[in-house]
Amino acid sequence: MSAKAKKVLFIASFIIPTFVLFCVFTVYPIVKGIYISLFDWSGSSEHMDFVGLQNFRDLIADPIIRTAIYNDYFLVFWKVIGIMLLATLFAVALTRFHIRKAAFFRVVFFFPNVISVVVIGVLWRYVYNPNLGFLNSFLSLFTSEPVKIPWLGDEKYAMWSLLPPTIWAGIGFYMILLIAAILSISDTLYEAADIDGASQWEQFWYVTLPLIWEQLKVSILSIVMTTLNGSFIIVTIMTEGGPDNATQVMGSYLYQMGFKQYHMGYAASIGVLILVLSLITTVALQRLMKRDVIEIT
Numbered sequence: 001m002s003a004k005a006k007k008v009l010f011i012a013s014f015i016i017p018t019f020v021l022f023c024v025f026t027v028y029p030i031v032k033g034i035y036i037s038l039f040d041w042s043g044s045s046e047h048m049d050f051v052g053l054q055n056f057r058d059l060i061a062d063p064i065i066r067t068a069i070y071n072d073y074f075l076v077f078w079k080v081i082g083i084m085l086l087a088t089l090f091a092v093a094l095t096r097f098h099i100r101k102a103a104f105f106r107v108v109f110f111f112p113n114v115i116s117v118v119v120i121g122v123l124w125r126y127v128y129n130p131n132l133g134f135l136n137s138f139l140s141l142f143t144s145e146p147v148k149i150p151w152l153g154d155e156k157y158a159m160w161s162l163l164p165p166t167i168w169a170g171i172g173f174y175m176i177l178l179i180a181a182i183l184s185i186s187d188t189l190y191e192a193a194d195i196d197g198a199s200q201w202e203q204f205w206y207v208t209l210p211l212i213w214e215q216l217k218v219s220i221l222s223i224v225m226t227t228l229n230g231s232f233i234i235v236t237i238m239t240e241g242g243p244d245n246a247t248q249v250m251g252s253y254l255y256q257m258g259f260k261q262y263h264m265g266y267a268a269s270i271g272v273l274i275l276v277l278s279l280i281t282t283v284a285l286q287r288l289m290k291r292d293v294i295e296i297t
Contacts, residue, residue: 030275036268043264055269065270068248069277071159075166075249076227076281080220082167083174087219090171091178092204096190106179110172117169121237124165128152128238152239155246162247166227166234174219181215182208217289221282228278250274 037056040049059065090109094102112120127134128151139147151161185208193203209216232251235241241248241256248256250270258267 033268033271033275036265037272039265040263041265042262043258043267044262048265051265055266056272058266059269059273064245064248064253065250065273067245068250068253071247072228072231072249072277074159075162075231076224078163079166079170079227080223082163083170083223084216084219086167086171087174087178088216090175091182092208094175095179095182096200096203096208106176109175112169113172115169117233118237120165120169121234125152125238128161153243155243158239158243158247162234162238165238166231169234170223170226174223177215177219178212181212185211213291217286220289221285224281224285225278228274228281250277 036048038050038052040051040054041047090105093099094105099105126132130136130148130150130153133151135151136147136149139149149157151157189207189211190203193207198206229251231249232255235247235249235252236255239247241252245253250273254267254270254274257263257270
């Protein structure tokens with residue numbers, strides 16, 4: 001066997017298994033989901049009625065879908081702002097401000113990422129409990145009468161109440177990612193900025209931010225994708241889509257239609273919608289955040 005053939009075989013030994021796994025666990029489910037979306041099927045029956053695009057016509061006319069799409073992008077918008085602001089703040093503080101016991105704070109901020117999303121959801125349900133919850137008990141300290149706001153049971157508060165646990169759970173991972181990016185920046189750049197009289201804010205804006213932009217972009221895209229595809233977990237645990245479907249997201253509505261009401265074909269069409277919106281959002285964000293890469297020389 002020639003050296004070239006050995007090289008090709010060596011490369012193929014890494015690519016082919018990964019490609020096979022990708023096809024089995026990603027491509028096949030996508031194709032199968034699109035196929036099922038063309039049928040009226042309960043999910044357990046052997047009989048599947050072909051309905052063509054009827055599920056998608058029903059999808060367009062479904063008012064709950066409009067609510068779910070709005071809620072998904074509501075979470076996307078506020079999670080990107082909340083997580084990125086706090087993660088960047090903590091990352092800069094723990095690397096540039098020489099805080100004592102910085103390693104301890106890194107562990108504290110990262111700790112929520114170790115906890116299961118289910119545990120986080122249950123924990124925050126107790127925090128929001130109108131009778132025994134910590135939040136109402138804390139607010140009652142400043143009022144003449146006990147506060148009994150049903151945070152998860154009132155349409156005015158329910159979606160806003162989902163933000164703190166989702167933001168709290170996501171800060172640590174992206175903080176660590178940004179810390180690694182900041183630590184890779186040469187100290188000579190900051191020393192030169194100090195000599196030029198640049199303030200801490202100016203150093204962040206003109207030195208740190210441009211050099212960690214790629215990591216910021218990856219973080220934002222990751223938050224968007226995980227929110228559009230994974231918010232149903234926290235919604236299902238904390239509100240089950242209520243009250244009156246006010247907190248439904250596309251994922252939770254898919255679960256409800258497919259595994260509770262047994263309209264698997266309609267649920268598959270929701271899955272296709274999630275896929276399309278995720279791709280469109282990702283492409284749009286990549287174009288919006290595209291900028292020249294700055295290299296450290």
